[in-house]
Amino acid sequence: MLIRHPADIAPSEITDRTLFEQRRQWLKTASGLLLAGSGLLPSIAEAALPKASKSPLSTNEPVNALQEITGYNNFYEFGTGKDEPAQNARSLKVRPWTVQVSGEVKQAKTFDIDSLIKQFPLEERIYRLRCVEGWSMVIPWVGFPLASLLKAVEPTGKAKFVAFETLNRPSEMIGQQSGVLDWPYVEGLRLDEAMHPLTLLAVGLYGDVLPNQNGAPIRLVVPWKYGFKSIKSIVRIRLVEALPPTTWNKTNPREYGFYSNVNPEVDHPRWSQKTERRIGEFSRRKTLPFNGYAEQVASLYSGMDLRRYY
Ligand SMILES: Nc1nc2c(c(=O)[nH]1)N[C@H]1C(S)=C(S)[C@@H](COP(=O)(O)O)O[C@H]1N2
Ligand SMILES: [Mo]
Numbered sequence: 001m002l003i004r005h006p007a008d009i010a011p012s013e014i015t016d017r018t019l020f021e022q023r024r025q026w027l028k029t030a031s032g033l034l035l036a037g038s039g040l041l042p043s044i045a046e047a048a049l050p051k052a053s054k055s056p057l058s059t060n061e062p063v064n065a066l067q068e069i070t071g072y073n074n075f076y077e078f079g080t081g082k083d084e085p086a087q088n089a090r091s092l093k094v095r096p097w098t099v100q101v102s103g104e105v106k107q108a109k110t111f112d113i114d115s116l117i118k119q120f121p122l123e124e125r126i127y128r129l130r131c132v133e134g135w136s137m138v139i140p141w142v143g144f145p146l147a148s149l150l151k152a153v154e155p156t157g158k159a160k161f162v163a164f165e166t167l168n169r170p171s172e173m174i175g176q177q178s179g180v181l182d183w184p185y186v187e188g189l190r191l192d193e194a195m196h197p198l199t200l201l202a203v204g205l206y207g208d209v210l211p212n213q214n215g216a217p218i219r220l221v222v223p224w225k226y227g228f229k230s231i232k233s234i235v236r237i238r239l240v241e242a243l244p245p246t247t248w249n250k251t252n253p254r255e256y257g258f259y260s261n262v263n264p265e266v267d268h269p270r271w272s273q274k275t276e277r278r279i280g281e282f283s284r285r286k287t288l289p290f291n292g293y294a295e296q297v298a299s300l301y302s303g304m305d306l307r308r309y310y
Contacts, residue, residue, distance in 0.1 A: 049203065053123050202215070
């Protein structure tokens with residue numbers, strides 16, 4: 001179900017947010033802490049995020065319900081079924097966690113996730129997410145621009161692309177015990193795409209820490225590209241000179257290119273991309289060029305043949 005809300009109320013402030021607050025409050029009580037200490041509850045109380053400011057880059061479309069966002073996922077490290085990540089990702093340990101940023105930079109750094117969350121001011125960004133399979137959601141992310149992190153390591157003049165890597169830990173990521181994809185999952189962006197103000201590193205959603213199935217503790221969100229570009233549970237980011245390999249392009253190059261900008265004019269070889277189903281809705285809606293972000297990002301691709309560079 002979609003939650004309807006007046007444009008002036010952030011969706012994270014209603015309904016599901018109230019549940020989060022209640023859970024947090026309850027964890028602060030003696031019995032709550034006792035249970036949390038016994039490992040019977042997730043450690044939400046310790047892991048709460050600093051306050052996020054509201055971003056003007058948000059869409060004012062109604063957001064999807066928390067249960068939809070956390071119950072219908074693509075995260076092949078935890079199985080290929082939409083409901084499998086919610087079950088299987090519980091085993092993922094997201095602390096300690098570091099993100100190594102290296103390559104063509106003046107200041108290679110390894111960031112501890114908790115200091116990273118404190119270092120960069122958090123924003124709430126409500127974005128549309130369009131999966132290449134033909135469904136979409138509206139998700140209230142919490143995060144900071146990838147550009148902030150990249151500026152902190154000072155890319156050299158040789159840096160042209162950014163390569164991302166997901167954790168490789170088959171003991172906790174049971175999907176990695178199968179050969180359904182080449183592990184670890186890798187993705188990439190051109191440097192100007194990576195530096196674009198819309199490109200987000202998300203550390204939360206609905207005002208709280210990222211659920212494991214959504215890519216905890218830190219994942220990329222590139223709202224004008226098909227969902228698979230938004231790589232989850234990132235441990236490594238490298239600035240590189242040459243176009244980096246990407247998981248879905250390696251798996252099926254005819255169907256998945258490097259750019260993967262949302263484009264209703266370019267059909268997937270096995271289906272049309274002209275329409276999509278917003279999760280929670282019955283009838284399909286039109287897919288917009290660049291997922292509705294054309295005004296902000298189309299200029300990144302001026303002069304490029306987007307049929308060739310799909
Ligand atoms: N590491 C990793 N990242 C991934 C995926 C995956 O299987 N593994 N699936 C992608 C796909 S196809 C989509 S549509 C989005 C889904 O994000 P969500 O589950 O948070 O909605 O994550 C992307 N990131
Ligand atoms: Mo997807």
